[in-house]
Amino acid sequence: MLTSRRAVLAAGLLAGGCLATTEAPRPGSAGTPLAPMRLTGPLRNLGGFEIDNARLGAGGLSGLHLDDDLLATMIDDRGRWAQARIVLRDGQAEALEPVASGPLGDGAGQPLPPGHAGDAEALARLPDGTWLVGFERWHRIRAYRRLDGAGTYVEAPPGLDRSPFNAGLESLGVLADGRLLAISEGLAPDGAPALRSAWIGGPGRWDRLAWRPAPGLVPVDAAGLPDGGALVLERGFSWLGGFTGRLVSVPADAIRAAAADTVLEGEEILRFDGSTVPAENYEGVAAVRHGGRTLVAIVADDNHSPLQRSLLLLFELRAPAIAAPLAVRA
Known part of the structure; x- marks a missing residue:
């Protein structure tokens, strides 16, 4: 059973019906706290957690x-979702309280099978509370009024279906002006192998x-x-060097000016090379205003491997990362 506090939190997000496919959290914290890291630049680390996948109710975390x-x-x-509350103490991450978890549903609300149909990789939430989930292998977007409910199809960006089998819609974010920013992991525009296809807008109004x-x-x-x-998370991997990556910032002026044929790029504000931030398989990023600060969180996918870790790291973005827009016409 959910405790009363956790039940209120879960009900607030999943309102609209019974929680027939929602699973109560296992007792105990969903994560072991990590010590804050000393960083230079606009990000200040607020600590984080090594996640216990069993207690969280999900693993191989992406969005x-x-x-x-x-x-x-x-x-x-x-094909699973999970929720946990980050508890701060003196501004630092202290605990990760599991709230609820369960399987993502198909159009009838039945659990999606893992594999081809259930490879969920991207998560965004619209201003009206609707959840958008992007999938790989079978490239598509589903919309969920409740995470424990049925998912309906949303018009995907044109051409997304040409993405490589396991390198599709990893990146999906809701911008401050209400538009969506979507980026394919592996689909390059024709004649530009160093770039990746991206779209801005939404159903019926996607700009490439x-x-x-x-x-x-x-x-x-x-x-x-x-x-x-906007923030964009990038990742690399080699058998000799392991995982690398970075977090980049795109200024508001560049986002506002983005239209068809724009090439967007960002300025690096954090590097994942093991020297300060652990070199893991980071696949999810989120940002929010809380207590007068802009907080940024990133999550690592452990690929269900005992050799990797599920991590959730929390940062404060203290100042604008860049002053000039980084957007050009193709």
């Missing part, structure tokens, strides 16, 4: 959303853009910033 009450919602690549990742990296998630800008 991430953070609300203004620090309720973190995550999806995994086996492009994203310029760093050499050797690919985009794996995106999040709108309260000031109108």
